[in-house]
Amino acid sequence: MKTWIPFSGLSLLVLGVIGYFGVAMAHVITTPTPVTNTVTIHYKIVGAEAGALGSDGKHHDTFTALEATTVPAGSRVTIVVSNYDNAMHGMAFPDLHLAKMISAGQDGRPSETVFSFVASQTGKLRWYCPVPCDGDNQAWAMRADANGGGLGQDGFMAGYINVA
Ligand SMILES: [Cu+2]
Numbered sequence: 627m628k629t630w631i632p633f634s635g636l637s638l639l640v641l642g643v644i645g646y647f648g649v650a651m652a653h654v655i656t657t658p659t660p661v662t663n664t665v666t667i668h669y670k671i672v673g674a675e676a677g678a679l680g681s682d683g684k685h686h687d688t689f690t691a692l693e694a695t696t697v698p699a700g701s702r703v704t705i706v707v708s709n710y711d712n713a714m715h716g717m718a719f720p721d722l723h724l725a726k727m728i729s730a731g732q733d734g735r736p737s738e739t740v741f742s743f744v745a746s747q748t749g750k751l752r753w754y755c756p757v758p759c760d761g762d763n764q765a766w767a768m769r770a771d772a773n774g775g776g777l778g779q780d781g782f783m784a785g786y787i788n789v790a
Pocket residue numbers: 687714715716755756757758759760783
């Protein structure tokens with residue numbers, strides 16, 4: 627029989643993880659968000675060869691939103707991403723503890739990734755691509771930009787959804 631060692635590093639880690647999710651679950655249970663609206667925002671990803679021009683004078687891997695990115699608070703937001711780049715990308719929303727991987731397109735045919743979340747609180751929801759990319763240009767598009775909002779250059783591998 628294996629003996630439980632009360633205060634080993636592992637048991638503290640396990641308790642910590644349980645505690646974290648316990649608090650997170652309690653938050654979810656005690657603050658239900660009424661969904662009052664639904665919004666779909668399409669994004670298109672292209673590789674550097676077709677991407678936007680950066681402040682460094684080079685073209686980079688680029689996300690483009692095809693609809694307005696301001697949504698009313700209480701919206702269920704569905705994100706649909708068409709990735710024409712033959713490389714993986716992703717969208718991470720730190721404020722939502724949400725990260726979604728986006729598979730590579732192939733031979734000009736885009737992959738499609740769909741996910742959704744509820745935008746419950748007003749404010750700017752920043753997202754960035756957490757997948758190593760923009761390899762043609764030393765990952766410039768992944769670097770934290772002057773806004774200091776975390777990884778990613780806004781307008782390339784980072785952006786915002788404004789919850790108003
Ligand atoms: Cu990326």
